[in-house]
Amino acid sequence: MKSMDTVNSPCFNPDTRGALSKIHLPVAGISFAKTKYEVSQPKGKVVMPEYAFNLLENFIKSSSLPKMVSISGPGDPMADPVKTIKTLSLVRESHSDIPLCITTLGFNIEDWIDELKKMDLSHVTIFMEAATAATAEKVYAWIRPGRKNLSITKGAELLVAAQESAVRKLKEAGIKVKVNTILYPETFEEIEAIAEKAAEYGADIMSIIPWKAEDEEADCGTERLNKATELAEKFIELVPAPQGCENDLDFSSEKAAMPTPSASRPNVAVVSYGGMELDLHLGHATKVMIYGKREDGLPCLKEVREAPKPGGGEKRWEDMASILDDCFVLLAAAAGEKPREILDRSGLAVMTFQSEVEGAVDVLFGGGKKGKCKK
Template identity: 35%
Template structure:
């Protein structure tokens, strides 16, 4: 696999202004405890401090991504960075990567991990064409690591103190070597913790450079409350600059804080809202059905429609007639509307000039919205595809709705 870092905002400082990245919070658990981490919040290795993401199931994450792509088509990178560690939640992580890769074969996939449990997944990540891995390595000396990590859980066994640090560092360095052999681009993060590893991070930089890491990103320790390190001071900007300067001779440095833009794409769309979405795959409904007498205006009652015109909107925003579909015979009560739902199963909405409450209920049950409106078909169809305010569309089209919105003869909704 060839490392590609040119359009990746986590690896390339210039690209962050042109390309968007989105985090999918599908990995709640963590398999280690860093003494600078308050687990009320997302993993600070690749997320802004103090943020708590609502966890999404893989299908919800895909829907979240779909919505974000509709809002921000310049998204080029999908990252799984927590809220815990992706490989403490391998099933959800791999399922999400698989779903995203299937639907967006061109997108750049990226994972951020503490490195403890990534090793067995490297071949799968390569098969899914995950391009970038970020691993946080704060120490290569277990004595120093033992001050940073409270515990490590590996294969259902708990390790503490020196044993925890030894195991974690061993797994991290093995994984880094193997990732580079497999052709991944790898960014290493190191948290600068004054009085703990502020000198040692230079040795860490030298070691990860030797193993082929592509770039190093120093993150200053950020003091949140209720952490083991809550009495430690944060490093000064000068300390960070001096460390960057000392290590830049053997490994390229990333100097921007990803935090400033990491969640930029998510500002318009809250994962919490997406968490309310159903976990099942939603039915794909690319069309809108219209009831019209002559094919120009929406001017026919649902119960009087003998056929429906099916419209879509292309990428240029043009409304196009796809086909016309015959409506089921009148009569037959609920069965008639079930049949219509089947005929229009790829339509999200039916636009009619009137409709009785009973058929609306049946069609709603099948996931099809019935909108009573009158006006020029193309204007209204495009407005609905673009998510324009329905009341405004109704106002513009000068609808004269009655209390039931039913303007037909009242005889044909059976």
């Protein structure tokens, strides 16, 4: 089990929060809840586990090991636990010494505790904004731990129960727990109870994060923050709010998170109506073009393969993965979540965007405008 290093960790010590000290991998796109204080805005880019891992590897090759790798958004890691565990596994298998952590509301922890324990996490951060369901009901606009819509009253009850269970289960598994609490007006009234419950459940440490309102007069304010700190630190050790440790790599473009060829997967697969543009949905593909490098290093069309016929459910995509087992990426104009998931598990990344085929292929092989194969 990784010990909780509060001196050198960018999560706990502001003096260590230098450039890229902590890297966030944005593979979580689903949320469990939304507070009534959150401003609606588009979520950040979400990528598949292999994409995130590939960009992390590229950074490590050109720089050094980060002080920590985190999955904390743009949604909740435990709302899509398969992708979260996959990402953690990829990092852990290649880098046993990199501290790993996740940030979550607490739902699904109990169901996945065995898998989380295998990841040898540095810690798990739980966001606790309420000690009681009544207060959670005031803070949150909606809470949905599963696929069904729930009343805010029922959702609040489930959230409070899930957070207690999460902290206790994590501690039983030997995983350190940090509690983050944003100091909303309702939260301030219950901050002492939140700290007391966090300590009772077994949490190791806590941060109180001042709420920044659009109207500065509505901010929690220094006086209120100091009072909340005074009340909470009677029950649990406090560390500075984690402001400034979110040093993401550049996931703003597909190119930033591109997979790269390997000895066993040297080729690029492409589906296209006419072979010139990425203009075909993967589900409609009947043929797949295979691009690879010539002896002089330039990428060219090597062959065209028959795609598995539509129908057959998941088996179609399993067959597609087998047919393309020498390809490291599949390019299409669009693709469904299920084929992405199945192909991704097989080691074949799926990238979707609109572009000229030759240009996209050339970029994947490390080129730009130069170096295109002359036919």
